[in-house]
Amino acid sequence: MNKVPLIEMQGITKNFPGVTALDNVDFDLKAGEIHALVGENGAGKSTLMRILFGVHQPDAGKILVKGQEVSIPDPSYAQKLGISMVHQELLLVPDMNVAQNIALGRETNFGSGFLNWRSIFKDAKENLARVGVELDLKTPVGQLSVAQQQMIEIAKALSWNADVLVMDEPTSCLTPHEVDQLFVLLKNLAGQGVGIIFITHRLEEIFEIADRVTVYRDGCRINSWPIKDVSMDKIINAMVDRKIDDMHRKKISNSKKEILRVEGLCTHELDRISFSAYTGEILGIAGLVGAGRSELARAVFGADPIKKGTVFVNGTPVLIKSPKDAVLNGIGFLPEDRKVQGLVLSSSMESNMALCMYDRLSKFTVVKRKERRNLTRHYIDSLKITPPYPERLVRFLSGGNQQKVVIGKWLARNVEIIIFDEPTRGIDVGAKAEVHQLMIDLVEAGTCVIMISSELHEILHVSDRILVMREGRIVADLENQKAKQKLIMEYATGFKKQTEAL
Amino acid sequence: MSHFNKTAADPENLSQFSFLNKSKTFINFARQQLGKFGLVFTFFLLAAVISVLSPYFLTVDNLINVLMQASINLIIALGMTFVIATGGIDLSVGSIVGLAGMIMAKLLISEVSLPLTLGITLLCGVLMGAVNGILITRIGLPPFIATLGTMSIYRGVSLISNQGRPAYGLSSQMLKAIAGRIGPIPIPVVIAFISAIIAFFVLMYTIIGEYTLAIGGNEEAVRLSGVPVARYKTIVYSISGLMSSLAGIVLTARLTAAEPIAGTGYELDAIAAAVIGGTSLSGGVATIFGTVIGALIMSVLRNGLNLLNIQSYYQLVAIGSVIVIAVTIDTLRRKK
Numbered sequence: 001m002n003k004v005p006l007i008e009m010q011g012i013t014k015n016f017p018g019v020t021a022l023d024n025v026d027f028d029l030k031a032g033e034i035h036a037l038v039g040e041n042g043a044g045k046s047t048l049m050r051i052l053f054g055v056h057q058p059d060a061g062k063i064l065v066k067g068q069e070v071s072i073p074d075p076s077y078a079q080k081l082g083i084s085m086v087h088q089e090l091l092l093v094p095d096m097n098v099a100q101n102i103a104l105g106r107e108t109n110f111g112s113g114f115l116n117w118r119s120i121f122k123d124a125k126e127n128l129a130r131v132g133v134e135l136d137l138k139t140p141v142g143q144l145s146v147a148q149q150q151m152i153e154i155a156k157a158l159s160w161n162a163d164v165l166v167m168d169e170p171t172s173c174l175t176p177h178e179v180d181q182l183f184v185l186l187k188n189l190a191g192q193g194v195g196i197i198f199i200t201h202r203l204e205e206i207f208e209i210a211d212r213v214t215v216y217r218d219g220c221r222i223n224s225w226p227i228k229d230v231s232m233d234k235i236i237n238a239m240v241d242r243k244i245d246d247m248h249r250k251k252i253s254n255s256k257k258e259i260l261r262v263e264g265l266c267t268h269e270l271d272r273i274s275f276s277a278y279t280g281e282i283l284g285i286a287g288l289v290g291a292g293r294s295e296l297a298r299a300v301f302g303a304d305p306i307k308k309g310t311v312f313v314n315g316t317p318v319l320i321k322s323p324k325d326a327v328l329n330g331i332g333f334l335p336e337d338r339k340v341q342g343l344v345l346s347s348s349m350e351s352n353m354a355l356c357m358y359d360r361l362s363k364f365t366v367v368k369r370k371e372r373r374n375l376t377r378h379y380i381d382s383l384k385i386t387p388p389y390p391e392r393l394v395r396f397l398s399g400g401n402q403q404k405v406v407i408g409k410w411l412a413r414n415v416e417i418i419i420f421d422e423p424t425r426g427i428d429v430g431a432k433a434e435v436h437q438l439m440i441d442l443v444e445a446g447t448c449v450i451m452i453s454s455e456l457h458e459i460l461h462v463s464d465r466i467l468v469m470r471e472g473r474i475v476a477d478l479e480n481q482k483a484k485q486k487l488i489m490e491y492a493t494g495f496k497k498q499t500e501a502l
Numbered sequence: 503m504s505h506f507n508k509t510a511a512d513p514e515n516l517s518q519f520s521f522l523n524k525s526k527t528f529i530n531f532a533r534q535q536l537g538k539f540g541l542v543f544t545f546f547l548l549a550a551v552i553s554v555l556s557p558y559f560l561t562v563d564n565l566i567n568v569l570m571q572a573s574i575n576l577i578i579a580l581g582m583t584f585v586i587a588t589g590g591i592d593l594s595v596g597s598i599v600g601l602a603g604m605i606m607a608k609l610l611i612s613e614v615s616l617p618l619t620l621g622i623t624l625l626c627g628v629l630m631g632a633v634n635g636i637l638i639t640r641i642g643l644p645p646f647i648a649t650l651g652t653m654s655i656y657r658g659v660s661l662i663s664n665q666g667r668p669a670y671g672l673s674s675q676m677l678k679a680i681a682g683r684i685g686p687i688p689i690p691v692v693i694a695f696i697s698a699i700i701a702f703f704v705l706m707y708t709i710i711g712e713y714t715l716a717i718g719g720n721e722e723a724v725r726l727s728g729v730p731v732a733r734y735k736t737i738v739y740s741i742s743g744l745m746s747s748l749a750g751i752v753l754t755a756r757l758t759a760a761e762p763i764a765g766t767g768y769e770l771d772a773i774a775a776a777v778i779g780g781t782s783l784s785g786g787v788a789t790i791f792g793t794v795i796g797a798l799i800m801s802v803l804r805n806g807l808n809l810l811n812i813q814s815y816y817q818l819v820a821i822g823s824v825i826v827i828a829v830t831i832d833t834l835r836r837k838k
Contacts, residue, residue: 303726327728341726344719346786351712355727358709365708409727 004067005030006164006195007052007083012061014047014219017399019426021047023219024061029164029195034186036198036206036227039216040239040456040489045199048216049166053085054078076105084157085166090149092156094142098135099124102156127155131185147178154185158194165189166197171205172290183209201288203232203493215239232495240456240485256280258315259448260331260417262300265309269295271472273309277417277448282439284463284480285452286488292472293452294336297419301333302326313417327356332410334403336421336452342406343394350376350390353409379408384434400431407438418442419450424458436462456485468492540831541780541795548799552806559809566686572801573694574599574749576794578768579775580701581631581745583793584738586776587705589718589785590638590645592739595746595772597656598630599765602750604660607669607760616676624747630656631743635736653769660762669760680755690752697745702790704741714738718785774821775800778828799824 007029014022022044029035037045050056052063054072062069065081072078075085092101102124103110110116110123124137133151141149150170157165167186171179186196186209198210206213207227214224215238222238256278265273269292277283285293298304300311302320310317313329320326326333335341344352354361354372361372376390383404385397394405403423410418420439424432439449439462453459459466466483468476468491476491490496553559578595585592602623609619630652637648674681682689705711713734716724725731749768754760777783778799779792800821807817 301726322728322730323726324728324730333726335723335726340720341722344716344723344786346719347716351716354712355716355724355729358712358729362709365710367707367709367712369707 005064006066008064008067009048009052010062010064012048012051012058012063014051014056014058020219022051022058025216025219025221027052027214027221029197031163031193031195032190033211034190034196034198034209036200036210036213037216038200038203038206038213038235038239039222040454043216043239044219045216046168047219049085049168049197049199052078053083053166079160079162082160082162083164083166084160084162086150086153086157086168086170088169088172090146090153092141092149092152095140097138097140098128098144098152099137101141101152102127102159104156106159123159124155127159128152130158130189131155132188145178146173147175147181150174150182151185158189163193164195164197166199168199169201169290170198171200171202179205201290201493203235203495206235207232236486236489236493236495240489259313260300260450261312261315263310263312265296265299265311266307267295267299267304268307269472270299273474275467275474275477277450279416279446279448280443281465282443282449282451282463284459284466285450285469286456286459286466286492287469288492289454291469291492293469294421295472296469297333297421297450297452300326301331301419303333327413327415330416332356332413332415332418334406334410334418334420334423336425338399338402338406343402345395346393348391348393349380349385349397349405352394352405353379353412356409356413375412376408379412383408383411383438398427398431400427400434403427403431403435407435411442415447417448417450419452421452422454423451424453424455456488459488460485470494541778541792545795545799545802548802548806552802552809556806556809559806562686564805564809566688566691568798568801568805569691569694570688571805572797573688573690574753575768575771575775575800576694576797577697577745577749577752578772579779579793579797580697580790581742582769582772583701583776583779583781583788583790584705584714585645585742586773586781586783587714587718587785587788588735588738589721590735590739591649591773591783592631592634592742593646593649593769594630594634594653594656595742595749596765596768597653597660598627598743598746599750599753599768600760600762601630601656601660601663602627602747603754603760603764604663604669604762606751606754607672608663610672610676611669616679620751623751624744627743627745627747627750628740629743630747631740632736634743635739638739639732639735657763657766664762666762668762672754672758672760674758677755677758680752681758690756693748693752697748698790698794705788705790710734710737710741715786715788718782718787720786771800774825778825783829796828 005028007027009025009027012022012025012027013020025044025048027048039045047056051058052072054074054077057073063072064070065083070081072081093104096104099121103120107115110120121137128135128151131151131154133148135144135148135152141152144152154165170182174182186198190196200206210227212224212226213230213235215222215235217239258276259279260277263274273296285296287293295304299306300320302322302325311320312318313331318325318329320329323333339345344355350372353376357375358367361368361375373390379385380388380390385401385404385408394402397405423435423439427435439451443449451459451462460480460483464480466478466480466488467474468478468488470492478487487496549559558564578599582592582595605626606619606623609622610616614622634649634652637643637652638645680689684692705714713724713729717731717735721731750765753764775796776788776793777796779789779794779796781788781792803820803824804817807820
């Protein structure tokens with residue numbers, strides 16, 4: 001086997017507005033190696049892979065492919081270099097058949113002008129043979145299972161003569177049996193000399209498949225080991241930051257009253273969820289991407305349909321079939337992606353803040369503009385939104401100020417329960433501290449705050465109690481004082497199994 | 503008003519952004535003003551060019567004629583502005599014009615009183631719009647498909663209602679209240695003008711207008727604010743139906759007869775007026791003033807080309823070009 005690594009990335013740094021996503025990171029991949037990348041959400045592994053695939057450009061550092069320094073301006077160039085990526089969300093055209101999907105983007109290889117269908121089918125058959133599956137080439141891929149589609153993705157990646165294959169959480173939607181099949185295939189490909197980068201949140205898989213594992217945290221490479229020199233414990237220790245474990249918030253001893261209770265909630269993604277939330281409490285919900293945290297918030301808020309289960313507000317069962325019902329029952333919700341779900345970017349601050357308020361801010365449908373202006377001014381002042389102009393379009397505010405507008409909307413409504421889904425994602429450090437203080441002020445005033453966050457320090461820093469979710473279930477209910485990053489991570493990754501009580 | 507007066511954060515952290523925002527917003531403000539001004543400028547430039555080429559253009563008679571020609575299109579375009587502002591489209595407006603006219607004529611011929619006739623006709627318009635809204639919000643059809651279907655259905659019903667024949671024999675005396683004149687000003691112009699003022703009020707000062715623009719801007723965000731989006735979208739399509747039936751009434755009164763095929767193609771004019779006026783086809787941005795100018799630009803252009811004895815075939819090319827240019831300018835402005 002060749003001594004020169006397939007991929008070498010040296011000193012890669014990437015800044016996004018407000019955050020350093022990668023700070024002087026090294027990475028290398030040898031031929032025939034399966035290299036696992038692990039780390040919390042936002043640790044930088046995806047950004048690193050996007051740089052390798054040409055989606056982002058690094059601010060500093062260099063990339064060597066087979067010993068040659070290259071710059072990768074876009075994904076199609078990455079594919080020419082032999083780098084292919086299988087994304088977590090499969091990118092196939094559902095209405096096109098298997099052969100068409102495998103040929104997609106390479107049609108010019110099959111004749112100019114008129115397509116030579118015979119050679120397209122022959123090519124598809126060959127590439128599928130490499131991944132060891134047989135499928136009817138004329139079936140639209142939309143009719144196939146996720147696992148089969150994934151095989152097609154891999155076959156398609158290989159059709160570009162890839163010798164580097166990046167797999168981003170390939171097992172998240174597969175059954176155990178399908179995972180086994182996938183692993184056989186990946187080992188087989190590695191045996192043929194393909195280098196495989198394997199991103200996963202399921203740590204136990206690493207020991208089954210990987211030759212080497214590298215841990216990232218906060219945009220830095222923490223450590224890298226051959227798999228035989230490392231234990232699960234060591235990996236989890238590297239993933240969490242010990243130093244900040246002590247940063248617990250002082251518990252406020254308010255009179256606790258149960259305000260929200262969820263019993264046996266099931267949806268498409270959630271499995272028998274039961275929990276209670278109290279006034280004067282920040283309830284943190286931790287878990288990895290895809291654990292069902294946002295889905296839980298959306299179900300309670302009536303944004304997604306509930307299959308089974310009951311929601312109690314103040315001890316009374318309530319029927320929440322739409323966000324409107326939730327609002328009328330005193331529940332507010334800050335969605336995960338403020339630009340896509342939280343804000344009307346083309347409208348003013350004032351219009352956004354008043355959106356959930358018009359039952360109170362109108363008379364015979366005529367908007368009480370003066371009251372609306374006063375209300376907006378009040379929250380612009382108390383939340384310190386800059387610039388302080390109610391008529392300013394939200395599009396032109398910074399991330400932190402945009403988030404404050406969404407928060408202001410629910411403060412104006414004076415809801416009793418407010419669910420924050422990733423409230424500080426993509427906002428700068430100062431605004432982040434403000435949002436945290438705001439949540440603390442809210443609970444001190446007797447509101448119940450539920451906060452979903454992918455950042456463990458944020459969870460530990462702000463919450464009184466912590467629910468840990470994994471694969472659509474609540475697997476742990478921890479008092480903050482007892483919780484440690486490591487413990488949460490152990491539950492979230494499935495290293496530690498669900499507690500008996502749940 | 504709330505428990506929320508103190509936050510412990512440092513305002514210094516944010517000051518860096520306010521500067522950035524100020525300069526950005528100024529540029530945006532200037533661009534918006536230019537956009538609005540540009541539309542009015544285009545209108546006057548067009549009028550100036552035509553008045554140089556044809557001295558008859560600037561006579562009172564002709565200007566009233568221009569307004570008259572703009573009025574029916576404007577009435578429909580006002581409703582269309584709301585629909586497009588939500589990010590939708592209503593292709594059935596022309597068919598509603600035709601069917602409303604038939605309903606009105608039938609009722610008057612059966613000697614139903616004028617006020618009752620008008621009431622029933624407008625109500626039918628609202629219902630036809632509401633059907634569009636329900637197909638779109640409850641069944642989940644794309645607006646284009648739903649209104650393409652009802653466009654055909656309403657037209658079909660209109661033709662069936664009188665075996666495809668026009669309904670004649672309406673008393674012109676009676677219809678003077680709609681199609682007559684107040685002094686030199688034709689009443690349809692007055693109706694269009696009042697409609698525009700009401701539409702302006704609804705869009706700018708009521709929750710219907712607020713939600714219309716917000717839904718077009720980000721429907722999911724509005725839904726997650728607890729707004730019954732489906733209801734308000736249905737209301738918006740009902741408004742479009744109402745305005746179309748009003749246009750049908752005015753048209754029938756002017757002709758003192760109802761044609762079952764009346765209003766064919768009007769949807770395109772209404773969409774054009776709204777879009778020339780700066781209404782964004784992706785929703786969220788609309789002004790009534792823009793739509794009024796849009797309808798006037800179309801009317802002036804048609805009138806001018808008539809005065810210059812240019813074949814009507816060329817008019818289609820000219821109006822199409824104006825639409826393409828207007829939207830191109832809008833798209834370029836947005837991209838920056």
